Every structure is written in C-alpha cells, then in structure tokens.
Amino acid sequence: MSEQFTRRIDGLSAPAQQGLFGRIRRGIEKEGLRVDSQGRIVATPHPHALGSKLTHPYITTDYSESLLEYITPVFSRPSDALAFLGDLHRYSYRYLGQELIWPSSMPAELDGNDSVPIADYGSSNVGTMKRVYRNGLDMRYGRIMQSIAGIHYNFSLPDELWTHLQEIDGQQDVSAQAFRSRAYFDLIRNFRRNSWVLMYLFGASPAVDRSFLEGRDAGLLPHGQQTLLSDTASTLRMSDLGYQNKVQSQLRICFNSLENYIGTLRHAIVTPWPAYEREGVEVDGQWRQLNANMLQIENEYYSDIRPKRVARHDETPTQAMESRGVEYIEVRCLDLNPFTPLGIDEQQIHFIDTFLVWCLLSPSPWINDEECDRLDDNRAHVVRSGRDASLKLSFAQGDRPLAECLEEIFDAMAPIAELMDSADDDGAHQQALAGLRELIHHPEKTPAGRMHQQMRDSGSDFVTWSLERAREHAQWFAETPMDPARDTLLDQLVETSHQQQRETEESDDIDFSTFLQRYFEHARRLKVNNGAQ
Template structure:
C-alpha cells in the first residue's frame, strides 16, 4: 500500500467513526426497453399517463421512444434509492397495459434499424434539438446500438470529506475547488485502471438475439434458434459489439486533469469530421444531425466514467465544471442484471462505494499514452474473455492472471470497507466484499456466468429466457405495495410535466436554426471560475 493511502486511511478514522461515510450521496439512472408480450421492442409511443419525457424529472426516455429511463433523486441510504427506483417501476406498470420492461442490457427482438423508434420530445426548440441529436446518432452509428440499456451510478461525497483530505494532504494553500476537482480526477484515473473489475463482477451480457447483429459474424456460438452466446464474455454490451465509436477512438480524451479533459473534449466538439460532413447537416429542409463535428455535443462522448456538475439553465456540462469544478462522478459501465427486478441491488452498491472510495484514496499518477493503450487492451480482454480462468492482464511488470489481480484488489479494498463501516451500525461494505469474493475463483458465479449456464442448461433462447425474467419482475412490481405519498407525487407530476412542456413550446421566440446557432455560440465560451 502506498504511503498516501495509509496516511489517508489513518487520517479519516476519526471522522469515519462519526458517520462521515453515511453521508455519501448516490443516484441511480436505469434504462429499460418497453417490449410486447412476445419480447419484441414496442412500437407504441411513450405512455402519456407517465408524463412528458421532456420535462419529467424521474421518468423519461433515452435514445428511443421505447427506451424508458428512470432517474432517482440523490439519497444517502442505498435502500432509499432502490425503493424510489422500485416505485417508479410500480407506477409505470400501472400505465403500461400488456407491455413489459425488458430486464437485460442487450435488446429484445428487433426488426432492423427502423424498428428502434427515435424519441420525440415535442415541437419546442429544446425538444427538437434532442430529437435531431438522436437523428445524428442514427446516421453516425445506427439505431440498433442505441437500443442497449444499462445503469448509470451517480456518486458524490460529503463536503467534510474534502476538507479532511485537504488537511491530511497538507494542501491548505490550494483552493478548495481546485483540490476537489484534482482529487476527483485522481479517482477517475484509478477507475480507468481498474474498471475491468466492475465488468467482470457485474457484467451480465454473455449473449444476444441474432437480430441485434443483422447477419454480421461476431465470432459467437450459435445457441437455440435465434441466440448467439459467448462461453467467456462478461459483458458484450461493453465490447466492440455494443457501445463503440471508431471516430471517438481517435479523440484521446484526457483524464489527467480537469483542464485537459475540457480542452480535449471541446476540441472534438468543434472539429469537423469528413465522413459526417458528407452526410450533411440540414439537407432539403430536414435536419440530419446538429453539426458535422467529431461530437455533436458533449453527451455523445462514450466513456466508462464521467466527471459531472449540475449545470445552470444557460450552461453546458463542461462550462458548469469550468466555473465551479467537479461535483460528482457518473459510472457508466454497469450492465442490468436480468435476475434482479431493479437490475442492481444493495450488495452491488456497497461494493461500488467501497471501490470508488479506494480509487480516491489510492495513489493515482497521471496516465501516459502507453499505459492508456494497455488499459484499453485489458478492458477489451475482460469484456470478451473475462470468464476464461486462464485470462491474463497486462501491467508494467508483465502479465498476471485476472484472478490474482482480483485477489490483490480485494485485499486492498478491505481496509477501506472497514473504514467505511466504522461509523455505521452494520458491516455492509465488508459484507459486500465477502459476498463477492467467491466470484474471484469461480467465473460461473458472476451474473454473466449464471445467465450462460441457465440458458445452456434449459436450451432457452436469450429472448425467451429474458422474457421469463421480465414477466417475473412485472408480477413482483404489480403485487408489492407502492408508497402512497410517492404515488400522489407521481400523479401530480404527470400533469405538471405536460404543462411544463406546453409552456416551453409556447415560450419559443426564434426558429430552430437561430436557436441552434445561439446554443453553439454560447457553448464555445469559456466560463470563468467562481473562485480565485
């Protein structure tokens, strides 16, 4: 263990014992396709009874009209976040009729690119921009890739944590905002070094329906009538079959500092790309994409983790961070676990929190280009071969068995879990480590391993197996009680959100081209930090 790690662990023992880590804040964003009773992606519009997907704070859609997205508020207790998420599902099932929420990350049965309907957010300039952006994703990457679902985990630390760390490190001369942002990027760099751990432990996409590949050869094994399975993959969702962008692979977005991150991201947003220029932007009065640059907007950049800050109404995400620093991080590499009604549970959350705090407290030098390439290679190996007991990962010292690397990491996580539990009445973080430790030596205990074994044993196709889980979850959501106050809140939000959308549409005073021009002109401006 590094000297920094030991110093920080020891320095945090007293505040941890007083409940410091009980004040961690987290929010969950969970996607799920609406499907019909046969496991086909729904062609129906987003239910009006769920509210406006443009303005509802908790129930919206991601890329597709069929891809529900649930967003919880921020909670300090994992159980509260999960219960709110469960109530969003319960409420939806009161409005979905015979439709189901698909429980897996890889999509239900598709019928070509056009079977994935692009979300429609109404006639306002803001809504039109969201739709044109999605059209741009279609012409750049296709709609099928955008039908994949996952979980995004938003994680932030109590303000006191940063004050303690700054004092422990002897960095009082640095502005609190600068110290906090620098520390977040230390966490992010360690996350990038070890994100393969989450993909191994929680990857849950070892197979897919043939319709996803549209006849392409992906080197997978045929299974059943319509399924392609991998005997070793942890998460095909995170492989080159899932979220991929060959143009973005050339961006070299840098996570060594906030300034480098913003600078490289902005470069991509203003740099034209010849292939996208050939597509055109507005052609014969129809918008094909927002612009012809490497990225249309910041959100187009795919990454396993993002630094974030809540933006004001006139800010882009990077402008918000430029002005006030990093506020929280968003973990984006988590598959839905189809065996769990919510796709995630408390054990996973406690492990995530322990892992993220470990990433923060551990030494985190900058990542040079050669290490960046090695990390990408390790990640690619785990997503496609993670359940191979002989898999080895690269490091500066040579190659090491994945299981040995995992064992070493779990050992280093133990003092963090003990620290975090010291101020609680439970041993939830240590318990999470112990619950997941058997997965180190037995890949078949991982979610991907269990899914693979169950499909092979039953002979079930991926769609049939997933559809059975969807029906089980639907019954559970329909039969369990919803918090009455939350039901009343969501009822009220339905009409409120529709009225907010109408107000937004009525407030537009320029055409879309003018609105978009003003948006990008404003987005190019640098924001001055609010602290000296």
C-alpha cells in the same frame, strides 16, 4: 500499501466513526426497453399517463421512444434510492398494459434499424434539438446500438470528507474547489485502471439475439434458434459490439486534469469530420444532425466514467465544470442485472461505493499514452473473455492472471470497507466484499456466468430467457406495495410536466436554426473560474 494511502486511512478514521461515509450521496439512472408479450421491441409512444419525457424529472426516455429511463433523486441511503427506483417501475406498470420492461442490457427482438423508434420530445426548440441529436446518432452509429440499456450510477462524497482530506494532504493553500476537482480526477484515473473489476463482477450480457447483429456472427457461438452466445464474455454491452465509435477512439480523451479533459472535448465539438460533412447537416429542410463535427455535443462522448456537475439553464456540462469544478462522477459501465427486478441491489451498491473510495484514496499518477493503450486492451479482454480462467491482464511489469489481480484488489479494498463500516454495526461494505470475493475463482457465479449456464441447461434462447425474467419482475412489482406519498407525487408530476412542455413550446420566439446557432455560439464561450482548475 503506500504511505499516502495509510496516512489518509488513519486521518479519516475518527470522522468515519462519526458517520462521515454515511453521508455519501448517490443517484441511480436505469434504462429499460418496453417490449410486447413476445419479447419484441414496441413502437408505441411513451405513455402519456407517465408525463412528459421532456420535462418529467424522474421518468423519461433515453435514445428511443421505447427506451424508458428512470432517474432517482440523490439519496444518502442505498435502500432509499432503490425504493424510489422500485416505485417508478410500479407506477409505470400501471399504464403499460400488456407491455413489459426488458430486464437485460442487450435488446429484445428487433426488426432492423427502423424498428428502434427515435424519441420525440415535442415541437419546442429544446425538444427539436434532442430529436435532431438522435437523428445524428442514427446516421453515425445506427439505432440498433442505441437500443442497449444499462445502469448509470452517480456518486459524490460529502463536503466534510473533502475538508478532512485536504487537511490530511496538507493542501490548504489550494482552493477547496480545485482540490476537489483534482481529487475526483485522481479517482477517475484509478477507476479507468480498474474498471474491468466491475465488468467482471457485474457484467451480465454474454448473449445477444441474432436480430441485434443483423446477420453477423461476431465470433459468437450459435445457441438455440435465435441466439448468439459467448462462453467467456462478461459484458458484450461494453465490447466492440456495444457502444463503439472509431472516430471517438482517435480523440484520446485525457483524464489527467479537468483542463485537459474539457479542452479535448471542446476540440472534438468544433472539429469537422469528413464523413459527417458528406452526410450534410440540414438537407432539403430536414435536419440530419446538429453539426458535422467529431462530436455533436459533449454527451455524445462514450466513456465508462464521467466527471459531472449539474449545469444551470445557460450552461453546457463542461462550462458548469469550468465555472464551479467537478461535483460528482457518473459510473457508466454497469449492465442491468436480470436476476434482480431493479437491475441493481444493495450489495452491488456497497461494493461500488467501496471501490470508488479506494480509487480516490489510492495513489493515482497521471496516465500516459502507453498505459492508456494497455488499459483499453485489459478492458477489451475482460469484456470478451472475463470468464476464461486462463485470462491474463497486461501491466508495465508484465502479464498477470486476472484472478491474482482481483485477489490483490480485494485485499487492498479491505481497509476501506472497514473504514466505511466503522460507524455502523451491520458491516455492509465488508459483507459486500466478502460476498463477492467468491466470484474471483468462480466466474460461473457472476451474473454473466449464471445467465450463460441457465441458458445452456434449459436450451432457452436469449429472448425467451429474458422474457421469463421480465414476467417475474412484473409480478414482483405487482405484489409489492408502493409508497402512498410517492404515488401522489408522481400523479402530480404527470400534469405538471405536460404543462411545462406546453409552456416551453409556447415561449419559443425564434426558429430552430437561429436557436441552434445561438446555442453553439454560447457553448464555445469559456466560463473559467480559476478556483476550478
């Protein structure tokens, strides 16, 4: 245990006993495909009764018209975030008819690329931009990759913690904004060193339907009639079968500082890529992509974690961080857990919070190119072979067994869990650590391991198995009550969101080409506030 780590733990002891960690803020974004009663992706429009997917704050779509996305407000209590997420499901099921919400990260049965309908956000310039961006994703990566679903977990620490931590570190001569941004990047670097922990513990995608791979076997084993299965994978979603981009792999996005991170992203957004140039941007009056650059916009960059700040209406995400620093981080490597109706539960949230605070408080040297390559290799090994008891991870000092590494990390997290529980009697963070520790030497008890075993024992195909879970979840939502006030709120938001979309469409006074030109001209402007660097 380093001197810095011990000093921070000791310095935060008194504030923790006063409830400091009870003010952690979190929000959950959950995706889920709409499917029919046979487990096939549907092509029906997003239900009008759920509101406008362009303007509704909580119910929208991700890439596809069929890919629901739920966004909770920010809460301090995990139970409140989960309750809100549950009510978004209950409200949706009221208008889904015979459709179900797919419980797995890897998609339901598909019928080729065109069976994944691109989301339509209406005729406004903003809505058209969303559509054209998705056209570009289709052209670059295909729609099938975009049908994968997951959980995004947004996490921020209370202002009081940053004040205490800055004093403990003796950094009062640095602006609060700069200190916070640097510390969040410290967290991010340690997360990237250890994100494989979350992929091992919570990965839940060891199987795919054959339709996803369109005739390829990808080194997986045939199972049942329509399934390809891995005996060792933790999360195929995070493997090269899931989100991948050979162009992006050349970017070497740097997480050593906010300035470097923004600079690398901005370079990618303005740098043309020959293959994309050959496809064209606007061809015969049809927009194929927003531009022919390495990234169309910042959101196209895939990563297991991102620094974030809520942007104002006249800002891009990076401009918001340039101006006011990092506000929160977004964890993006979490599979849907098909064993729970919400795809995530309180134990997992308490563990993730403990893990993120450990990443923050632990020493976090900058990552050089050699270490970056090792980290990529370690993640790749865990996502494909995490349940292989003989798996070893690579470090500068040599290779080490995965289980040994996990034991060491759980031990290092123990004082963090104790610190975070010091104001409560329930010991939720320590219980989460204890409950998940048994998975270290029992990969068959991880979600991926349980899913693999159940499919093996029953002989069920992936679609059949997932469809059974979807029906169980739908029944649970039907039998559990919805908060009446939230029901009323969601009713109100339906009409409000449709009205907002109409007003957006009516207020446009320039054509889309001019709108896009102005957007990118504005996006290239620097909005640096020295306190953010």
